[in-house]
Amino acid sequence: MDWTTVFKAGLWGWLAASSLLIGALIGFYWRLPRKLVATVMAYGSGVLIAALCFEQIPEAQRLGGLWPTLSGLLIGGSVFVLADEYLDHLELHHRSRLPGKGSMVGLLIAAGAFLDGIPESLGLGLGLLGGGNISAVMLVAIFLANLPEGLASAAGLKGEGRSAGYVFTLWGVIVLLSGIAAMVGPALMAEVSPMWLSFALGFSAGAVLCMLVDTLIPEAFAETHALTGLITLSGFMTAFALSHLL
Template identity: 45%
Template sequence: MNQWIIAGFWGWLAGSALLIGAAIGYFVKLPQKVISAVMAFGSGVLISAICFELMDKAVQNEHFLYPSFGFLAGAIVYSLAAKIVSSKGGKHRKRSNKQDTGSGMAIAIGALLDGIPESIVIGLTILTGGSVSSVAVFAIFLSNLPEGISSSSGMRNAGRSKEYVFALWLGIALLSGIASIAGYTLFGHFSDDVIGAITCLAAGAMLAMIVTTMIPEAYEEDRDWSGIITVMGFLVSFIASHI
């Protein structure tokens, strides 16, 4: 089987968490603390994946220039894009059910801000390691789940139809698979330095998203246990990356 097909499959699998979360959020009223616990655990998993699956493998022969530039650029681009979306009335992707969701397009853009680089990472892990990083897929899946839950619940409360909600998240999930294919196919002919910089650009965007969105909301809803749950997520991912 062609590797690009495999990249697309894993990208769509990680993106499918958006649809699963959307179904849960639209049809089931989960306590916000449950959503926050998933978010905290996913934060820990993602931080570990960034450290040991992305940054560590992107730095080769103690060559830090390109990875460092990509890492900082990813954080800057993500933060600026998130600010633009927020200024246009769209709340960022993982907001609690109590908040206004803004327009559908703003929600879609907010989700794509981290969904695209996350999916590109999946394709890059196949490109650089020969096989997909199961830890990276698991981490991205977990980060997408609370996004679908909280956002679709908010859209339901705002009167959006289920057809609108699921069409929106299906489109984003499909784009995640396409981004994963792009991560594998478009960067196959670049040098290791360029691939490392692109990998770290995605990692920087992901870390900025975690710090500005996932961790604050998890802490806001569950201040007693969010720290411990985040550490547990990091530990599980760390162990998985070394097995």
């Protein structure tokens, strides 16, 4: 195991996830227009889609071929959807039992953010295996996608009466865990066959794609409506250009 690579993956993972904390800081102390937050969501979604299409998924296919990649995509997407549905069920159950109370909502938000961050951070860390480099496009995409999530949730937690200490400790822990998730790939998969690396990258990509379609893009559409497609397209085009220039 190359510990230098493992720690390097952690540092990149923490950098990508740091936008959660930046977003939480902005959301707690400033009230930004909802359309601006939604615009960042849509733009970040486009960047992330391009990063998956042009970098992560092709790399998975290069390593292990078509079927391990497709299997990873399907299982990763299915795991995310099932976990997300379970969290939604917990939140609805909590609200029905304790209407107006927020004692469990913060933990649910944290769980949801980490659920999003696991596949993103895993895919980022796996890029360092075999002497590879971190994908700059993937890094920017994750950073942009995390920013509105931290922003919107911190504003919601403040509305529930949570203190600054509670909010920033919560999101600080999530950033820490995201960095650890990025370290998992190089730490546990350095010696495995290319087929399993292909599956792992596919798993990450499938989960992230489902997260975008189920969460980020619908939330953006609720505010930006017909412009959502164009904003997402602009993010996609930006990442496409960067993937050819960097």
